[in-house]
Amino acid sequence: MLKPNTTRRWLSLPLLLITAFGLLAVGNADTDIPENTPPSVLGPQHLAIVINDADPLSKSIGEYYIAKRGIPASNVIHVSFKPGINNMSPKTFRAIKGAVDRQTPASVQAYALSWTAPYRVGCMSITTAFAAGYDEEFCAIGCKPTRTSPYFNTNSTRPFTDFGWRPAIMLAGDNFESVKQLIDRGVAADWSQPNGSAYLLSTSNKERNERARFYPGIQMMQSDRFNIQVLHSDILKHRTDVMFYFTGLASVKSIDTNRYRPGAIADHLTSTGGQLTGSKQMSSLRWLSAGATGSYGTVVEPCAFVQKFPRPNVVIDRYLNGETLLEAYWKSVEWPGQGVFIGEPLATPFRK
Numbered sequence: 001m002l003k004p005n006t007t008r009r010w011l012s013l014p015l016l017l018i019t020a021f022g023l024l025a026v027g028n029a030d031t032d033i034p035e036n037t038p039p040s041v042l043g044p045q046h047l048a049i050v051i052n053d054a055d056p057l058s059k060s061i062g063e064y065y066i067a068k069r070g071i072p073a074s075n076v077i078h079v080s081f082k083p084g085i086n087n088m089s090p091k092t093f094r095a096i097k098g099a100v101d102r103q104t105p106a107s108v109q110a111y112a113l114s115w116t117a118p119y120r121v122g123c124m125s126i127t128t129a130f131a132a133g134y135d136e137e138f139c140a141i142g143c144k145p146t147r148t149s150p151y152f153n154t155n156s157t158r159p160f161t162d163f164g165w166r167p168a169i170m171l172a173g174d175n176f177e178s179v180k181q182l183i184d185r186g187v188a189a190d191w192s193q194p195n196g197s198a199y200l201l202s203t204s205n206k207e208r209n210e211r212a213r214f215y216p217g218i219q220m221m222q223s224d225r226f227n228i229q230v231l232h233s234d235i236l237k238h239r240t241d242v243m244f245y246f247t248g249l250a251s252v253k254s255i256d257t258n259r260y261r262p263g264a265i266a267d268h269l270t271s272t273g274g275q276l277t278g279s280k281q282m283s284s285l286r287w288l289s290a291g292a293t294g295s296y297g298t299v300v301e302p303c304a305f306v307q308k309f310p311r312p313n314v315v316i317d318r319y320l321n322g323e324t325l326l327e328a329y330w331k332s333v334e335w336p337g338q339g340v341f342i343g344e345p346l347a348t349p350f351r352k
Contacts, residue, residue, distance in 0.1 A: 042157060042324050046109040047345060048075040048166075050100055050130070055083035061114040061171050061179050068183055069346060077103045086277060088118040088126065090134050097133065109160045110326055111168040112345050116285070119170065119276045120299040125340040130168035131330075138337020143303035146337045153314050153331050167330040169294075169341040172276060178289055185293045186325070186344025189263030194349050196243030196261045197227040198316055203234045208248030208269045210306045214313045222316055242266070243349075244319075245292070246312045251282040260291035263349035265319065265329065269309050273297025274340040284342055294325045294343030296333070307334040322351040 049071055051062035066076060079096050081088070088096075100111075111130050121129040123139035132138070137147040150163040160166045173179035200219075202212040219228045226243075236245065237254035245258075245266035252268050260266070266287040267273070273284045274297030284297035302308040314332035319325070326345035333339055 042109060042327055042346070044070045044346065045072060045075070046107065046158075047071065047112055048077050048104055048108040048110075049112045049114055049171075050077045050079060051114050052081060052083060053078050054080045055115060057176055058083065058115045060176050064176075064180055065112065065114065065171060065183055068187055074105050075108055083115065084117055086117050086275070087120040087122070090122040093121045093126075093129060093134055097130065100130070104166070108166065109158055110166050110345065113168055113170045116170065116172040116174075116276055119172075119274060119340050123300060124337050125274060125299045127168040127170060127341045128336045128339070131165045131336075135337075138335075139300075140302070140338070143305075145305065146308070146335045148334055149330075149336050151331060152334045153311075157327075159330075167326060167341075169326050169329075169343055169345045170276075171344070172285060172342040173288060174285065182288055182293065183344055185262045185291070186347035189261075189293060189344075189347040189349040191351055192262060192349045193352075194243060194261045194263065195227075196241040196264075197229050197239070198222070198244035198312075199236050199239065199242060199246070200228065200230045200312060201234070201236060201245075201247040202230065202232045203248050205234075205249050207304050208250070210304055211246060211248060211269060211309065211312055213306075214311060218313045218316060221313070222320070226316070226320060242292075244312070244316055245287075246310075249282075252286075255286060255290045258290065260293070261349075262293060263325065263347040264292045265294045265315060265325065265343075266290075266292040267296045267310060271298060271301050274299040274338075276340070276342070284340070288342060292343070293347050294329055294341070296329065296339055296341055298338045299340055300338050302338050305335065308336075308338055309333065320350050322348065324348050 049062050052058040140146050151159050156162045200215045203209050215230045235253050237257040240259045242258050242260045243264050248269035250270045270281050272279045272281045276283050276285050284295040287295040296310050310332040315328050318328035325347040
């Protein structure tokens, strides 16, 4: 369960500002969303796919993704480790990461991982471990802050060149068919300029409703170019135009009754949504099986730090400005060490 934390004290003032003025709550000028964000140029030539040769499913996913996205042969990286484990040891990971680093061309800026497990390395998510290396400064024993991402809310289109980080995302699913459909949705999203709605749910769960503070500002800043729906409800159902869906609950009901546009992003703020298999709470995989193209969840207890979860205002703004799903999502999490990103990384529905 998410626990109370000391950040509530310094977050209370921005919350009052939202109530009084409808402004976005931001810590300082460095986290303001820049105007006229340039469109991303991250493409297949900048993305490497990592395949576990000991896992037939990983090989099938990798081969399909290479064909659908035109990943260059030089960007196909092979490793081998026992499949099916949820939590990889730091020692094993360091050996695998060393093999990956040796095979990765300097031009590669990001990774796609073609498996569902492992999703965790020690006390970290595997996507951040691949991005920045295993580092316990990304972990927290108890309710503590963790290391900050230099990529957070920047205009960088070259994260490895600029920061030495290669953001990673998992092509995850219950089976090959589910991941195949995920990849197809990502490809179908490109350049589509979809109509749709952003559903921002303010729920009855106080501890998990931390992101509702951003909703008034999103509605004020984005409603002229996209349909923003702020709802005070625990349930959204029978909607046919979901492009964004952000909520805060341990388990979200009726998500299968909705229809999600290709490229849709959806997640729920809770403690262990990133435990993709075996979680006592709702797994983030449920969003992908329902039809979303990207999701996020934490792999260990994060406590209710809003910095450890995607900022909806950042995700929506950057995605609408033409960035890829990987870029918009990764740039929205200030402390990503405990959170795993899943989905189709190159989906770019709003590129003009």
